[in-house]
Amino acid sequence: MRALSTKLRRDLWRMRGQVITITLILASGIAAYVCLSGAHRALARSRDAYYAQYAFPDVFVHLERAPDAVASRLREIDGVTSLETRLVEGASFRLAGEERAQPGRAISIEPGSRAEANLVLRAGRLLDPARDDEVLLLESFARGANLAPGDELDVVIAGHELDLRVVGLVLSPEWVFPMEGGMMPGDFGVVWMTRDALASATGKHGAFDSVTFRLTPSADRREVIEAIDRELARWGGGGAFGRDKQVSNRAVSNELDQLESMATKIPAVFLLVAMFLLNVVLSRIVHLQREQLAVLRALGYTRGALARHVLAFASVITVGGVVVGLGLGRWFAGAITKLYATFFHFPVLEAGLDATIVGVSVLVAIVAAIGGAMTAAWRVVRLAPAEAMRAPAPARYRRGLLSRLGLARVAGPMGRMIVRDLERRPVLTGLSVAGIAFAGGIVVLGRFSVDAMDHLMDVVLARALREDAAVTLARPVPRAELAWFRHAPGVLAAEPVHMVPVRLHARARSRDVPLTAWPRDAEMRQVLDGRSRPRPLPPEGVMLTALLGERLGVGVGDTVVAERLDGSHARIPLTVAALVDERMGLNAYMDLDALADALDEEPRMSTVLLRVDRAERDRLHGYLATVPGVMMVMEPRGIREAFDAQSGQFMLVWTLIVVVFGSVIAVGVVFNTARVMLSERSRDLATLRVLGFTRDEVAIVLLGQLAVQVVLALPIGMLFGWLMAASLMQSADPEQFRFPVITSPATFAFASLVVLGSAIATAVVVRRRLDRTDIVSALKARD
Amino acid sequence: MPAVLEARGLTKVYGSGPTAVHALAGVDFTLDAGELLVLLGPSGSGKSTLLNLVGGLDTATAGTIRYRDHDLARADDDDLTRYRREHVGFVFQFYNLIPSLTARENVALVVDLVDDAMRPEDALAMVGLGDRLDHFPSQLSGGEQQRVAIARAIAKRPDLLLCDEPTGALDGKTGRLVLEALATVNVELGTATALITHNAVIAAMADRVVTMKDGGIASEHRNPHRVSPSTLDW
Structure with a gap:
């Protein structure tokens, strides 16, 4: 088998561009798995050890x-x-x-x-x-x-x-x-x-x-x-x-759940793409080398030996992918864990990488390689020596849907070639479009948490929490005390909010929720529905978030019993007056007077919302800090600043990682698709050059076909990203706070730029290779 | 008749040093307006190399080639592309049709490139394929594919038609149909045609026959009269 090994070595070297890009995609998948699983395990272990040792x-x-x-x-x-x-x-x-x-x-x-x-x-x-x-x-x-x-x-x-x-x-x-x-x-x-x-x-x-x-x-x-x-x-x-x-x-558990969910989803994307590319490239090799392989069969090599030869090609990529992936993943895992350590304060950070993660990586890489090499190996096994020695018939084309719709006529000969080639192999076209789309999707997924946070800050904070400052009181006071706050220095307006912790019962079900109330005509608080539109509070009865209604099995008109958890444990029946599709989990809202009536007490308040003269802000804060009944003063605006300051670096590193991952996929798919197309079309392209078409005109056929795939992939990628983000959110506990599944136009633009940038850079490389193609030798190629 | 194309001392060397291959060694060659020339010779005699240089697919190591006022020896890639686009039609042994385009579209490909081109339908009718316009290459026989290639080569009314083993992949009967198409084009359009073959029988249809050997011209003769391709037998 020494001759076959030599052939394998030379094939690998000749196709090094393809070998390297596929290896990198596989490596990225493994790195993503190792890094996310490693970080997850490291944090989970650090948490568990901490909780156990220090008696949480x-x-x-x-x-x-x-x-x-x-x-x-x-x-x-x-x-x-x-x-x-x-x-x-x-x-x-x-x-x-x-x-x-x-x-x-x-x-x-x-x-x-x-x-x-x-x-x-x-x-x-x-x-x-x-x-x-x-x-x-x-x-x-x-x-x-x-x-x-x-x-x-x-x-x-x-x-x-x-x-x-x-x-x-x-x-x-x-x-x-x-x-x-x-x-x-x-x-x-x-x-x-x-x-x-x-x-x-x-x-x-x-x-x-x-x-x-x-x-x-x-x-x-x-x-x-x-x-x-x-x-x-x-x-x-x-x-x-x-x-x-x-x-x-x-907060720690939610983050760990999301890490765990990402640790399976993101790597799966990479492995699917690697499998697909391996399949395309190996099938192409077998097709191009059918004569060589047939000769080898004729010389007496067994089917098994040739199938192993094809699998060996895949296994080199697998070994490379595993080695690079484990190395990169280990490094990323360390970096991510350290970043988490800036949020989560553990005394000791445990190591996350272990034999299980390595074992799973190797196993998954092998499955991907076998999956990718299967078709090619099967073709080799079925190759009949005599049949393979005959020149292949010209590729079959027919008028596809797009041609029949007249697109081909409008498009001119170059456009026709592009359209018909894409139509001829819808599965291959579809898969490579899907591959490029995944690249965009990964970037969208990576940026989604930033978008969701922005949305939360800009829309929810700005529209739902419209006060300049919220003063949390040590204990509820009568609403009449509002006058006192209105006279505090710098206060332009003050509104009361009363939050009563309750356990809502409906038949055998119950949930502990905050029952929050404010006057219906209040200006500083609003309930926003799923589309961020304000929903007025009902004059009577309680408004529940749709999820809470669902969990309690109640609808509008039903009655729930609120058991007070702030001391009295009184049980108060409340009519469900409205449901609101709010994203903040489980909440119940009422008009302040309606709540006071229901509780059979004077209207009270536990929080005071203030609109403040900016010039007097610091004076007010100084003043409030000395007031005994004041527990805490929060400024919605300050939340944003604090968040940006804390998470800036984290988001930067995270964005960098997803950009690298996204580019690796985009470059890998575009480059391999282009190389396969170039090898399939080199004779056609040389013919066009002979007929008098310029290099630029000829490049349009090849690069145009790539461009069509990339353009098709962009919106699909955005959809993929959105779906992956939505599925990631599915893994978060819906009864807790949940990020809205929102992706901004800026993220779409950014993801598109990453994909387009990668595609264009790859196209430049392919174009140079195309320009170097020797017309005379390409003409002689029979296929 | 005046020469359309004239080459002097044409030399082509592939590689360098001790491994260098002298494919052409100082060949003098002319192609006259309207003539049908057959280039005979065994494999490796240099006939394809000569045709590639004449057709502007490759550049010579030494010597000159003049096509009317163009100096092909000094042309850069853009000049050669323009030369092929405006003046040369090619026909190859393996047809080299674009598989994703129909017969009509394959011909239309070159029609768009020049001003005074034939209608694709007319070019296909001239080679006897007026009824196969909308077939894809995979739906045509070898002979039909080769005739589409000829129609594509002549549709732009080239000054030179260069054919490299046009019947090499065809059986005798089909080959004769292809040669008839070439002869028709030569007579009706007056296109100077150079046809490479290693099949000596075909030489009888030519005005002039050049035989090559080891990178040089071994002999040259003029037929007293051209024989109709339909009477050739091999």
Whole structure:
């Protein structure tokens, strides 16, 4: 078989352009798989190890306030192994040089307790029980604010301005993704201080307002949560919840779910394209070499030997793809994991690459190679030596649909050649169009999260949240207090919002949701439907998001029972007055007066929306920071800035990766299609040159055919991208916040540019090769 | 008759150094207006190389070729393209039709290139294919395909018609039909025609016969009168 090996080597070298591009596509698929799976595993392992080692609680609950004695009753609940009671208060961080205070939390902690042991000390020391001005600061916040142990920190808690000293920087499994209240993680600060110090600021001596629980492995979480809610009902319990609703953990889990979903979808695209190209190229080789192969058969080589020869060609590509893919993937996985580490704060980043990922990569590459080489190998096996020695008949053409529609007549001879060639092999044309379309689709998919975020920011934030600032109050106050806010410095207008946490029941089903209310004539809040059109609140009854209606199995006119989770546990029947196709998951909305009537109390508010004179903004913030009832001030505009600052680099790297992947596919498909066309058409093209057509005119036939495929592929690619994004979103929990499946014209333009750029660069290479074709020798080629 | 094309000391060398192949070694050659010339010779004698140079498909290593006022030896690629477009028709052994175009469209391909061209239908009628206009090459026999190629070559009323083994892939009967078409074109349009063959029988239909050997001209003679291709037998 030495002769066959030599032939293989020379064939590979001669077709190196095709071999390299297909290898790169296969390598990209493997790299995408290794990188996404690797990053997924690394993050999942880091999270699991972190949660296990630092005892991330199983259940959480916030309440008004309960005396310490209540803790022992909670401890007796079946399934609870341990619990920590604590105080958790809103805090405003006033940093030197910053105009505005940063929102955050202050959490109480007993020096020497288990809770303290569950913090990861990264720098400095733990709290001195004898001092009440010391705090531990969340490391991620400290880094952003440039604070270190020993620094002074000015924090406003419950209206009291405290001068504190940072003694240690910590991480906590509860704050892997530091965010609360808003939609985006801003610069969210968390400090831990002694129970006495925090109680002094809040007046909650001998009491707690937050509890975390660890459960036995066999505990029924639902039952435990119900028991906790029963115990805490009279203490203003806000409804216990599990890890799945803990803000930080939910963000981490959502991201991991999406990584996992992408880890199968994106590589599948590459492998399909690699398979298709391998098939096209190998079939072409077999076709071009039918005489050589027939001679080899005549000389006595077996069918098996020749089939193995074809498979060997594919296996070189497979080995190359696996090696390059694993190397690239490992590197990408490291880079992506590190990028995630800027959002998700783990003490240790575990390695994600393991034998399973490598094994799966190899296996999948082999399947792709065999799939791609199958047809060609089968043709070799069926090749009859005598038949192969005859010159092939001219390719059969007929008038296809486009020709019959008169397109060919309009198009002139060059256009006719293009149209008929595309029509003659609809499957091949379709597959290469699909291949190029995938290239565009990958770019669209990669940019989709940016688009969705932009849409969210620009449309939802700008149109649904129209206030300049939202002031979250420590506890609801009568609506009449609005007058006080209207007179605060710089306030132009103020509107009330009341959010009541409820458990909505409909027959046997229930969901915990925020029931949010504001006056029907309010200007600063709006419910937007799926097309971002405002929907007015009904005068009576409740408006549910369509998904919530579906989950509860109710429609307009049905009745749901709202069980209050903010203390009273009163059960209030509400009529479903409208459903809205909103994208924000599970929500319920009411008119403020209608809610007050239903709750049988005076209208109250838990948040005040403000329209602010820009010139007075900083003064207002300074003023609000000293008001005891104010827990947090959020500015929708600030959300955007915080987001851009945090995710800029991440998006850049991510975009770069998808552009590289998209270009690899586009170049690979266009180049291989062009090379196959060039080899099939070289005789025709030489004939045209002999007849007196110029190089430019002849190039039109070849490049025009490519151009038609690329142009057809562009809109299809956009559709593919959209579909892949939609399917990615399917994997996100719809009851949680969900990105709208939105792709902007800018993304379409960008994806088209990537594909067109790759295609044009490839066309230039092909054109140069075409110009170098020797007319005389091409004329003699019989096929 | 005046010479349409005249070559002096035409030399073509492929490669260089000890492996160089001298395909043509200082050939003098003329083609007269309206004549039908047959170039005879075994494989490797240099006749295809000569035809490629005369047709502007390739450039000579040394020597001159003048077509009327064009100096082909000094022409660049664009000049040669224009020369082929305006003055030369080619017919090849394997027809070289564009498979995706019908007979009529294959002919129309060249009609678009020049001003004073024949209608494709007329050109096809002249070679006896007036009833096969809308057939694709795959729907035509070898002889029919070759006659479409001839129609395509003559439709632009070229000054030179160069045929490289036009009957090489055909049986005797079909070959005669093709040769008749060539003779008709030569007589009716007065196109100077050079026909390469290794089949000596065909020489009888020519005005003049040039025999080549080892890259040079071995002999040359003029037939007293042309024989009709229909009477040739091989």
